[in-house]
Amino acid sequence: KNEVEQSPQNLTAQEGEFITINCSYSVGISALHWLQQHPGGGIVSLFMLSSGKKKHGRLIATINIQEKHSSLHITASHPRDSAVYICAAPALIGSQGNLIFGKGTKLSVKP
Amino acid sequence: KAGVTQTPRYLIKTRGQQVTLSCSPISGHRSVSWYQQTPGQGLQFLFEYFSETQRNKGNFPGRFSGRQFSNSRSEMNVSTLELGDSALYLCASSLVKGSGTDTQYFGPGTRLTVL
Numbered sequence: 521k522n523e524v525e526q527s528p529q530n531l532t533a534q535e536g537e538f539i540t541i542n543c544s545y546s547v548g549i550s551a552l553h554w555l556q557q558h559p560g561g562g563i564v565s566l567f568m569l570s571s572g573k574k575k576h577g578r579l580i581a582t583i584n585i586q587e588k589h590s591s592l593h594i595t596a597s598h599p600r601d602s603a604v605y606i607c608a609a610p611a612l613i614g615s616q617g618n619l620i621f622g623k624g625t626k627l628s629v630k631p
Numbered sequence: 632k633a634g635v636t637q638t639p640r641y642l643i644k645t646r647g648q649q650v651t652l653s654c655s656p657i658s659g660h661r662s663v664s665w666y667q668q669t670p671g672q673g674l675q676f677l678f679e680y681f682s683e684t685q686r687n688k689g690n691f692p693g694r695f696s697g698r699q700f701s702n703s704r705s706e707m708n709v710s711t712l713e714l715g716d717s718a719l720y721l722c723a724s725s726l727v728k729g730s731g732t733d734t735q736y737f738g739p740g741t742r743l744t745v746l
Binding site (some may be wrong): 521550551553554555561562564565570608610611616619620621622623624 | 664668673674675677678688689706719721723725733734735736737739740742
């Protein structure tokens with residue numbers, strides 16, 4: 521069964537800083553998800569990736585399949601980026617459903 | 632296109648009662664997954680439905696059940712509520728089956744408090 525670990529648990533940054541959140545998983549996966557959860561509970565899917573790199577605005581997600589590691593980067597961070605960022609992966613090799621989630625990284629960006 | 636909707640948004644129940652939560656997916660989406668989020672355990676997968684069939688189930692007791700209707704709307708039911716069932720219940724829909732390999736669109740959640 522897959523295990524998903526995220527670091528750091530908490531992160532405080534100054535506006536404009538470059539931010540990196542890490543996610544590692546224990547077994548091979550078909551895709552890894554990055555999610556963003558704002559206070560109040562709403563969750564938005566940021567990325568789903570199975571190889572390489574994806575970019576959306578100031579957000580960049582990378583994945584290294586061999587090392588079973590993914591990173592989420594935020595360039596030129598802004599207070600509105602303050603949220604909990606969660607990575608998720610299928611529970612079993614080849615599993616279509618049953619996502620396993622990391623504990624989340626709580627990001628606070630100060631103006 | 633309307634997003635995923637969940638009703639009710641907030642619910643207060645007492646121990647021993649049962650509760651039914653509803654989720655309407657994005658139009659055209661056929662897969663609905665349910666998740667429980669608590670401060671202690673984080674996000675945990677409950678079950679996934681596709682074309683009215685339960686495809687996957689997480690590690691939850693039988694008190695947690697669900698179903699999906701022909702219009703893809705889904706309900707989940709929790710019977711004999713316990714204090715530990717207090718949580719945010721989220722549903723997510725995706726275009727095709729398999730929440731693991733398809734982008735999921737989350738609803739706002741139902742916050743259940745069990746007293």
